[in-house]
Amino acid sequence: MSSGPQTRNQHAVDAEIDHITLSVGDARARAAEYVERYGFEVIAAGETPEFTAVAVGQRDTVLLLLQGLTDDHPSTLFTARHGDGVSDIALRVATPDPTVLQAFGDVTHSFVSRPAGAPWSLPGIAPVRTEGTTETAATSAPATRHLLRVDHIAVCLETGELDGTVEFYRRTLGWEVVFEEDIHVGAQAMQSKVVQSPNAGVTLTLLQPMSGAVPGQIDDFLKKHGGGGVQHLAFAVPNIVDAVAELGGSGVRFLSTPDTYYEDLHERLGSSGYAVAELRKHSVLADRDHDGELFQIFTRSEHPRRTLFMEIIERRGATTFGSNNIRKLYEAVERQDLA
Missing domain, CATH: 3.10.180.10 (2,3-Dihydroxybiphenyl 1,2-Dioxygenase, domain 1)
Structure with a gap:
């Protein structure tokens, strides 16, 4: 377990869950399931030579479906060991911090700071307009949004x-x-x-x-x-x-x-x-x-x-x-x- 920088030991850290990353074998298919079954909508997406990513959101909850496209990508390694699962619980904090903490098992905590009300995005993952689709992952939720x-x-x-x-x-x-x-x-x-x-x-x-x-x-x-x-x-x-x-x-x-x-x-x-x-x-x-x-x-x-x-x-x-x-x-x- 990584202890992170020593400055983190000086005070308690207020945080919210910015997003939960699920490393998966098929990001678009898993995103479509959360849209169709749970009422999420696609809010961001991205594809690079290293990964395919689809972020789905509902009120204050964002799930990032991340599929590794190379043998050494962290999501590829995670799914090889565990199958699809939560690989990172990203914490939204007041001050930007590049630290990534190894928390338990193969699950990490990354840290995110973003302005209130700003469209959700990460490097290589851009906001998606709510109308239309991103291939097999529909952006709009057919079900009532019950999840708070x-x-x-x-x-x-x-x-x-x-x-x-x-x-x-x-x-x-x-x-x-x-x-x-x-x-x-x-x-x-x-x-x-x-x-x-x-x-x-x-x-x-x-x-x-x-x-x-x-x-x-x-x-x-x-x-x-x-x-x-x-x-x-x-x-x-x-x-x-x-x-x-x-x-x-x-x-x-x-x-x-x-x-x-x-x-x-x-x-x-x-x-x-x-x-x-x-x-x-x-x-x-x-x-x-x-x-x-x-x-x-x-x-x-x-x-x-x-x-x-x-x-x-x-x-x-x-x-x-x-x-x-x-x-x-x-x-x-x-x-x-x-x-």
Whole structure:
């Protein structure tokens, strides 16, 4: 892990997510999927002898689909090791900085400074007018734009790497842990620590398997991905029932939830912003913490390795991450299997 320049150790760094780079084997095809299924629109594109790039945006979220065209391009090397996946989480900061930090696994942090309201661009990647198309990637979104922003990014780490990764963020960016817990699901167990920028513009949920526990979903990701990396991106929405209904109609495939999960949901949550019947119809999970309610659902991974997936999340005051849902869903599946 690179510690970056020593000046970064002097103060905490406020940051927002400028964009998330996904290294992919086919940038145009992947961009078209985000446009058609999630309601993004193409905002920039570029092609050089080294790469093809398409940037898709929706409100404050920009995903950069980057395809290496040479054997030694970083995106080519990344996809050879991991398949398509998040390779860089670019941080928007006040002062331009050419530093690139090696964060975890093969994922980096680059730093971007751009004027407010300026068209999104990077060297070799120019803004695209909203009318028309860029070959197979349509620029305009056919679906309603439900996604507000990136709520958090979930990261899987090898056992023993969690504390070192937390220290890396403290040392280089001055980010601190805002939430932590151990999650036990049957004989499986994982540790979670959430690091966040001081302005809450970037939230990373760091997960590692607990030593000695039965292997679970984190171990499965690490094996299939080939080490630590981004497991899922969580997108905030204003109304999860409307979002899931429309995204599902656009081709996004969500994980189903067994009916047994909802048997005691009213007793667990009390009065809720959604009727239990609505949540059951759309397989939405619900949780409550001391600050409010949280509703979430996960997509089925479309990745050939079954690694990267997405989360749709609505917060009504809640500040935690739905760990009770992991336990309750596990128990619901067990009840269903025994029925």
